[in-house]
Amino acid sequence: MTFIIPSDHIELSLEQSLDHCIKCNICTTACPVSAVTDKFPGPKYVGPQAQRFRRPDQDTPDASVDYCSGCRVCNQVCPTGVHIAELNARARAQIVAQKGLSLRNRLLGHSDWIGRMGASPLAPIANMFLSNGLIRMITEQVIGIARHAPVPAFSRYTFRSWFKHRSAPTAKGTRKVVYFHGCATNYYEPELGRIAVEVLEHNGFEVILAKQGCCGLPLLSNGAFADAQKYHEYNVQQLLPYVKQGIPIVGTSTSCTLTLKEEAPDLLGLHSDEIKLVAENTYDIFEFLRLEHEQGRLDTNFRPVALTLPYHPPCQLRAHRIGRPALDILEMVPGLRLLESTSPCCGIAGTYGVKREKYEIGMAVGAGLFDFVQRSGSDLALCDSETCRWQITHGTGVTSKHPIEILHRAYGLASPSTGG
Amino acid sequence: MTSRMIVIGAGLSGLMSALALAEAGLRPLLLAKGYGTTYWTGGTIDLLASRRYPNMPLHTALTHLIVAQPEHPYARMELDGIAAAVDRFRTLTKAAGYPYVGGLERNVVLPTALGALRPTALLPATMAAGDVRLGGEILIAGFHELRDFFPPMAAANLQAQHIPARGVYLTLPDGYQRHDYSPRSFALWFEQPNFRQAIGQQLRTLRGTATRIGLPAVLGLRDPLGVVNDLQQISGAQIFEIPTLPPSVPGMRLMNIFHQAITVAGGRIQIGSEVRRGLGAEGVLTHIFSEAAAREQRHHVAACVLATGGIAGGGISTDFRGTVHETALNLPLHAPESRQAWFASRFLHTEGHPIFSAGVPTDDQFRPLDSTGHVVYANVMVAGSALLAGDPVEDRAVSGLALTTGWHVGTLLATSLPAQLAT
Numbered sequence: 001m002t003f004i005i006p007s008d009h010i011e012l013s014l015e016q017s018l019d020h021c022i023k024c025n026i027c028t029t030a031c032p033v034s035a036v037t038d039k040f041p042g043p044k045y046v047g048p049q050a051q052r053f054r055r056p057d058q059d060t061p062d063a064s065v066d067y068c069s070g071c072r073v074c075n076q077v078c079p080t081g082v083h084i085a086e087l088n089a090r091a092r093a094q095i096v097a098q099k100g101l102s103l104r105n106r107l108l109g110h111s112d113w114i115g116r117m118g119a120s121p122l123a124p125i126a127n128m129f130l131s132n133g134l135i136r137m138i139t140e141q142v143i144g145i146a147r148h149a150p151v152p153a154f155s156r157y158t159f160r161s162w163f164k165h166r167s168a169p170t171a172k173g174t175r176k177v178v179y180f181h182g183c184a185t186n187y188y189e190p191e192l193g194r195i196a197v198e199v200l201e202h203n204g205f206e207v208i209l210a211k212q213g214c215c216g217l218p219l220l221s222n223g224a225f226a227d228a229q230k231y232h233e234y235n236v237q238q239l240l241p242y243v244k245q246g247i248p249i250v251g252t253s254t255s256c257t258l259t260l261k262e263e264a265p266d267l268l269g270l271h272s273d274e275i276k277l278v279a280e281n282t283y284d285i286f287e288f289l290r291l292e293h294e295q296g297r298l299d300t301n302f303r304p305v306a307l308t309l310p311y312h313p314p315c316q317l318r319a320h321r322i323g324r325p326a327l328d329i330l331e332m333v334p335g336l337r338l339l340e341s342t343s344p345c346c347g348i349a350g351t352y353g354v355k356r357e358k359y360e361i362g363m364a365v366g367a368g369l370f371d372f373v374q375r376s377g378s379d380l381a382l383c384d385s386e387t388c389r390w391q392i393t394h395g396t397g398v399t400s401k402h403p404i405e406i407l408h409r410a411y412g413l414a415s416p417s418t419g420g
Numbered sequence: 421m422t423s424r425m426i427v428i429g430a431g432l433s434g435l436m437s438a439l440a441l442a443e444a445g446l447r448p449l450l451l452a453k454g455y456g457t458t459y460w461t462g463g464t465i466d467l468l469a470s471r472r473y474p475n476m477p478l479h480t481a482l483t484h485l486i487v488a489q490p491e492h493p494y495a496r497m498e499l500d501g502i503a504a505a506v507d508r509f510r511t512l513t514k515a516a517g518y519p520y521v522g523g524l525e526r527n528v529v530l531p532t533a534l535g536a537l538r539p540t541a542l543l544p545a546t547m548a549a550g551d552v553r554l555g556g557e558i559l560i561a562g563f564h565e566l567r568d569f570f571p572p573m574a575a576a577n578l579q580a581q582h583i584p585a586r587g588v589y590l591t592l593p594d595g596y597q598r599h600d601y602s603p604r605s606f607a608l609w610f611e612q613p614n615f616r617q618a619i620g621q622q623l624r625t626l627r628g629t630a631t632r633i634g635l636p637a638v639l640g641l642r643d644p645l646g647v648v649n650d651l652q653q654i655s656g657a658q659i660f661e662i663p664t665l666p667p668s669v670p671g672m673r674l675m676n677i678f679h680q681a682i683t684v685a686g687g688r689i690q691i692g693s694e695v696r697r698g699l700g701a702e703g704v705l706t707h708i709f710s711e712a713a714a715r716e717q718r719h720h721v722a723a724c725v726l727a728t729g730g731i732a733g734g735g736i737s738t739d740f741r742g743t744v745h746e747t748a749l750n751l752p753l754h755a756p757e758s759r760q761a762w763f764a765s766r767f768l769h770t771e772g773h774p775i776f777s778a779g780v781p782t783d784d785q786f787r788p789l790d791s792t793g794h795v796v797y798a799n800v801m802v803a804g805s806a807l808l809a810g811d812p813v814e815d816r817a818v819s820g821l822a823l824t825t826g827w828h829v830g831t832l833l834a835t836s837l838p839a840q841l842a843t
Contacts, residue, residue: 028602
């Protein structure tokens with residue numbers, strides 16, 4: 001007997017996953033947004049339930065889906081496998097396709113535009129400008145970016161410029177990786193990129209800096225799917241030649257790696273062999289190092305790091321569904337103790353929490369995490385996502401770093417230079 | 421970090437197994453597709469209430485079953501094994517400030533949200549005053565805003581069973597109106613003293629001659645006993661919780677308690693990671709693969725507890741050809757041969773539905789067996805509703821089997837493991 005498999009069964013499995021919803025409301029009890037605001041009725045309602053009323057040729061039945069932060073907690077807790085977050089993201093995109101994208105969301109979606117304008121030797125001026133209360137108030141009134149929302153400071157140099165001009169270029173080795181730095185590392189936190197490169201090189205990798213654009217996640221989460229697709233296709237085009245040679249893509253921004261792996265292909269319905277190949281060969285940095293360790297290739301000759309630090313696995317990392325690779329590696333560092341946060345989300349969810357109408361929601365969502373970090377008494381918190389780090393610092397006053405910086409320290413690698 | 425103790429499933433059985441392994445210092449990893457059936461069920465532990473063993477103490481009924489069905493999981497644990505699991509669970513919940521009452525002596529009969537009567541062996545102390553033997557008039561109180569809980573209907577059904585009862589609706593205090601309501605909304609509100617005060621005052625006014633008041637089981641997440649005590653003081657009546665339709669607040673409390681206990685003891689819980697397949701060699705499971713973004717996550721297995729549930733929980737599934745299969749490791753099953761044999765002729769048939777008897781046959785070590793009676797994987801043990809165990813639905817033993825086999829298998833695995841596997 002033969003069975004007819006629909007040609008686009010991946011698409012069908014997403015769209016039809018709503019039929020697996022048994023209305024148990026587990027997602028509603030886990031949703032951090034509906035817990036703090038009445039504006040979002042919960043994942044079940046705007047996801048599988050409202051989806052029955054959405055047709056390509058009809059107006060979407062309910063605008064409240066825009067209050068979904070896209071943290072994907074609903075997907076993880078769903079016992080029947082409904083792709084709730086994807087349904088919500090696509091519903092938002094349908095609204096954007098009909099009503100257009102606001103100037104604010106267009107700006108927030110293009111983090112690369114902003115970064116390119118700001119990250120330069122003139123960054124201190126731009127930063128002063130952006131931290132000015134009056135300007136922030138005007139920005140809030142005119143554009144809709146919350147005046148108190150955390151915005152990162154531009155770097156005086158980009159990661160790419162540092163990499164190209166570094167005095168000790170990466171040694172040519174037999175084992176190579178492509179480093180996907182993402183916009184945040186390039187324009188705001190080039191130091192993180194340097195640290196990641198040094199950790200990879202320390203483990204014997206030649207690090208390649210491929211051409212790359214924004215991963216497109218800010219556009220995806222603002223519903224601008226057509227624009228996001230251009231970025232994703234560009235990235236796939238740039239990364240594919242390496243992947244075809246068996247060179248993996250490794251990133252430190254867990255939201256960028258998630259986008260390359262799954263968010264862009266799934267949300268945009270792109271399932272070509274090329275796109276799949278890039279997705280299957282992209283790794284979050286600690287996920288990659290954990291695999292290296294499983295092969296017995298990771299240097300585990302760690303120096304003691306006598307610290308007890310709060311660690312928040314961000315929602316984008318949880319969405320990889322790979323457990324806690326940073327904990328798996330760092331628990332081998334003598335003297336180090338990481339306190340894992342169980343808060344589902346810090347509230348920023350990429351660009352969600354910087355929007356005027358959502359800032360308070362984001363802060364309420366993050367309240368539990370802020371409390372956890374502050375009660376730890378530590379002056380340093382760890383988190384794998386840049387926007388979450390900024391939000392944690394904003395909500396607590398505690399410095400936040402990527403956990404790779406601790407591994408860097410455990411290897412006894414050079415303390416951060418001034419860069420440039 | 422080479423190979424690891426893995427528990428598959430986040431229902432009661434998986435949580436109990438993971439707790440046993442964590443407390444033995446084996447740092448288990450619990451993998452689950454989503455939150456387990458704790459969120460779907462009322463939070464009571466039903467050990468056995470079979471119509472085959474009426475009118476006798478619970479431990480006598482269990483002993484009868486153990487004699488009559490020597491291959492039943494209860495028979496393999498014996499009464500001592502059942503008691504050990506119950507003890508650990510009671511200690512755990514008590515330490516978390518959410519004590520359970522009851523045990524192996526007898527079943528307690530509690531009113532349901534429909535006003536039906538349901539026997540159970542272990543119940544949260546917050547439900548204890550619902551025991552129908554206590555006598556006196558019962559007031560059932562609910563909220564129009566909390567769906568699927570109808571006090572007048574529950575009271576009418578209790579009346580029909582000669583239990584004096586009245587049903588009333590409470591009014592949400594000002595400031596608590598929302599577009600929509602869930603059991604969680606109410607649970608969070610009951611943690612606020614002002615809300616409790618307002619509701620307690622209404623209960624006092626509406627109480628009349630009632631000595632006990634039944635409320636939907638939404639009386640807070642963190643300190644439900646404190647909420648009950650408060651409401652008792654204000655209303656002047658005994659307060660008890662009645663389980664609601666899902667999502668179950670008592671189930672959420674249990675999940676929180678287990679999550680905390682397992683992680684503190686060194687275990688890890690990974691939700692959203694459905695185990696899709698396993699890989700073994702020479703009768704030993706070596707790897708399992710869980711669903712993840714872009715590619716499967718591969719786990720190296722030292723030993724594994726399969727606690728994925730039965731037909732209802734998703735551990736056993738069917739396809740359109742009528743095949744019944746175990747979803748995580750594709751273990752051999754005992755199940756009805758054809759689709760025609762799945763169901764009895766009537767929905768509420770007294771003999772139950774054959775499909776609910778589907779399960780993985782195991783040896784007395786709870787290791788899975790193939791059709792020839794050989795152990796499939798020597799380092800895998802099965803717990804909970806995935807087990808072949810007669811008809812747990814008809815026996816009213818689903819949660820009891822989950823709890824006891826989960827603990828039993830976890831401790832069995834911890835003690836039977838070669839020492840070199842312990843990290």
